[in-house]
Amino acid sequence: MNVAHIDELEAVELPDGFTWRPVRRHFGIKAFGVNAYTPGPGGRIVEEHTERRYEHEEIYLVLRGRVCFTVDGDEHELGQGQLVFVRDPQLKRGAVALTDDAAVLAIGGRPGQAHRISSWEYEFLAIPHLRAGRYDEAKRHLHEALDAFPGQASVLYNLACVEALAGESDAALEHLNDAVSNDDELRRAAQDDEDFVSIRDDPRFPS
Amino acid sequence: MSDGYEILTLDEVQTAEHRGSNLIPVRYTLGYRAAGVNGWIADAGGQLIPPHEEDSGNEELYVVVRGRASFEVGDETQDAPAGTLVFVPPLVHRTATAHEDGTILFVVGATVGEAFDGGGWDTFAIAFSLQQAGDMDACRALMQKEMEKRPEMWALPYNAACLESLAGNADEAFAMLARARELAPADEIAEYLREDSDLDNLRNDPRFQELLP
Numbered sequence: 001m002n003v004a005h006i007d008e009l010e011a012v013e014l015p016d017g018f019t020w021r022p023v024r025r026h027f028g029i030k031a032f033g034v035n036a037y038t039p040g041p042g043g044r045i046v047e048e049h050t051e052r053r054y055e056h057e058e059i060y061l062v063l064r065g066r067v068c069f070t071v072d073g074d075e076h077e078l079g080q081g082q083l084v085f086v087r088d089p090q091l092k093r094g095a096v097a098l099t100d101d102a103a104v105l106a107i108g109g110r111p112g113q114a115h116r117i118s119s120w121e122y123e124f125l126a127i128p129h130l131r132a133g134r135y136d137e138a139k140r141h142l143h144e145a146l147d148a149f150p151g152q153a154s155v156l157y158n159l160a161c162v163e164a165l166a167g168e169s170d171a172a173l174e175h176l177n178d179a180v181s182n183d184d185e186l187r188r189a190a191q192d193d194e195d196f197v198s199i200r201d202d203p204r205f206p207s
Numbered sequence: 208m209s210d211g212y213e214i215l216t217l218d219e220v221q222t223a224e225h226r227g228s229n230l231i232p233v234r235y236t237l238g239y240r241a242a243g244v245n246g247w248i249a250d251a252g253g254q255l256i257p258p259h260e261e262d263s264g265n266e267e268l269y270v271v272v273r274g275r276a277s278f279e280v281g282d283e284t285q286d287a288p289a290g291t292l293v294f295v296p297p298l299v300h301r302t303a304t305a306h307e308d309g310t311i312l313f314v315v316g317a318t319v320g321e322a323f324d325g326g327g328w329d330t331f332a333i334a335f336s337l338q339q340a341g342d343m344d345a346c347r348a349l350m351q352k353e354m355e356k357r358p359e360m361w362a363l364p365y366n367a368a369c370l371e372s373l374a375g376n377a378d379e380a381f382a383m384l385a386r387a388r389e390l391a392p393a394d395e396i397a398e399y400l401r402e403d404s405d406l407d408n409l410r411n412d413p414r415f416q417e418l419l420p
Contacts, residue, residue, distance in 0.1 A: 001283045002294040009292075023268070027294035031266040031317035032242040057241045061217075061313060063272055063290055071212045080289075081217045081272050081311055085237045088211025103290065105270055107315050109241025114322050 002027060006036055006063060006103050012124060015131050017044035020124050023105070024117070032115050033108040036063070039097035045104055048094030051086070053154065054118060056108040058086045060095065065102030069095040119149045123158050130158070135166040153183040161195035172196075173204045180206045213237065217246050217272065217311055223329075223336035226257035230332050231311070234325055242323050243316040246272070249305035255312050258302035261295070267316040269293045269303065274310025278303045331366050338370045346370055361390035369405035380406075381414050393420055 009021040021036035023029070033056070039045045045067055051058060060069065061083040069076045069084050072091045076084060077098065086093050095104065109115055122145030129138035139162050145155040156179035163172035176196070180187035187206060190196060199205055208214075220236055222229040231246030233239070247255040255276055261267055269278070271291045278285045278293050280301045287293060287303075295301045303312060317323045330353055337346035350367040357363060368383035388396055397420050400406065409415045 001278065001280045001285045002296075003278070003285050003287070004292050005288075006290040006292065023292060027268065027292075029266055029268060029294065030319045031264070031321075032268075032315055032323075034268055034315050057239060059237070059239065059244060061270075061272070063270065072209045074208060076214055078214065083215050083217070083233075084212060085215065085239060086212045087238075088209070091209065091211045093212075105313070107242060107244060109317075109323070111240035112322050114320050115242075115317060 006038075009036065011038070012128060013040055014047070014124060014127060016040075016047045017042040018047055021103075022121065022124075025121060030115065030117075033118060035106050037104045037106065039100065039102055043096045043098075044094070045097040045102055046093065046095035046106070048092060050092050051089035051108070054108070054120075055089045055110050056118075057089070057111060058093070058106060058108040060084050060086075060093075061105045061107075063103040063105050065097060065099035067095050067097055067102050067104060069093065117148065119145045119152045119155050122148070123155060126158060126162070130162050130165065133165075135162050138162045139166075151178070153179045153186055157183075157186050157190070161193070164196050164199050167198065169199050169202065172199050173202060177204065177206050217313070218248060218309065220246070222248060223332040224339065225328075225332035225335075226259075228254045228257045230329065232329050232333050233313075235329055235333060240323065240325060243314070243325060243329070245314050245329055247303075247312045247314070249310055250308040251305055251310075253305045253310075255303040255305050255310065256301060256314075258300065260300050261297045261316070262318075263297050264318045264320070265297045265316060266319060267295050267301075267314055269295065269301075270313045270315075272311040272313050274305060274307035276303045276305055276310055276312060327362070331362075334366065334370055338374055343370075343374050343376075346374075359390065361387045361396065363387075365391070365396065365399065369403065372406050372408045375408060377409060377412060377414075380409055381412070384409075384418055388418060 009026055012020040017040040019038045019040050023034045023036050037045050062078045066079050071093045122141050126138040126141035142159040156175045160172045160176035217231050220231045229248050233244045233246050249255045271287045271289050276287045281299050334346050334349050354363045364383045365387035368380045371380035
């Protein structure tokens with residue numbers, strides 16, 4: 001039987017302070033998006049974000065412990081068997097665990113569209129390698145993402161981060177310019193991103 | 208709270224009886240559109256998942272939210288405390304039984320490569336529960352709303368006919384069967400008409416014979 005307890009799933013610790021439990025990837029699910037999260041050292045359990053990029057409807061179901069969700073500025077403390085359904089992709093949502101044992105299941109997808117594996121799954125796999133200086137590993141995940149999502153801005157941006165940190169200035173500048181060409185949010189983020197210290201003074205750095 | 212989100216407590220949702228199990232109709236209650244999402248609740252010894260196989264391409268993930276369950280998938284069994292996830296591919300027989308009172312399963316399902324098209328069996332389960340409870344006004348209102356949303360789907364007037372038949376309303380049942388027959392492929396609906404026990408109340412009516420090819 002294809003079975004796993006949530007505590008047996010791989011624990012990918014993200015620098016934003018939460019731990020991703022890659023459910024979809026573990027089981028090889030192709031029909032829908034599903035993942036789980038447990039708290040990182042600071043207690044965050046769901047990163048603060050919107051779904052503007054993917055236009056996903058999302059459900060967050062508390063499997064264990066107590067969790068404080070913030071959705072559109074409102075706080076809701078939820079326990080086991082309670083869920084929040086965020087219909088509007090524009091709304092900012094995030095959560096912190098109120099107990100160490102907290103676990104949240106997340107289901108997401110774009111209405112009217114067959115499920116596609118989201119590029120952020122590859123990015124989440126790459127980021128811990130990037131932070132640990134394992135640049136080849138990080139690049140491997142991001143190139144896999146680009147194979148699946150050619151031209152995806154956030155992937156190109158993260159690839160530029162890795163290359164800048166690895167001292168590969170030409171590749172970093174090329175990928176960063178591709179990333180921001182149609183994405184003003186990333187263009188603004190690049191101005192203060194410490195990963196780009198080594199290339200910021202280059203005349204090719206996007207303004 | 209904005210209209211853009213809502214909070215739901217699984218054990219506070221009105222359940223619907225479905226093939227010997229208690230459905231928590233999450234998808235219907237929330238209006239979730241991206242995948243099939245529902246819950247099942249049972250006390251110790253009670254059936255959680257109605258025994259079934261899914262069609263080709265349909266993947267399902269079951270998650271034990273509370274309590275403890277025992278899964279039977281294919282010819283394997285598995286004890287599953289809260290926090291257990293069980294993935295079942297299509298065409299494999301599955302069922303689950305509760306081992307503690309108030310055990311809740313959450314299930315996510317969809318078809319590989321296809322946009323989710325909700326509003327099928329789970330809607331019917333709610334409608335049949337309303338009919339069983341004698342609330343035909345609410346039952347009709349629900350079916351009417353679904354038929355307005357999906358006027359091409361013959362299963363909706365067909366199931367509305369079954370509900371009217373079970374409630375003993377022959378005229379309303381025949382009106383719905385006429386509508387279903389206009390929409391459905393003739394041989395497909397004929398098979399249901401011949402075999403569906405929900406329509407037994409109508410079989411001795413001359414109008415029933417007219418519906419058969």
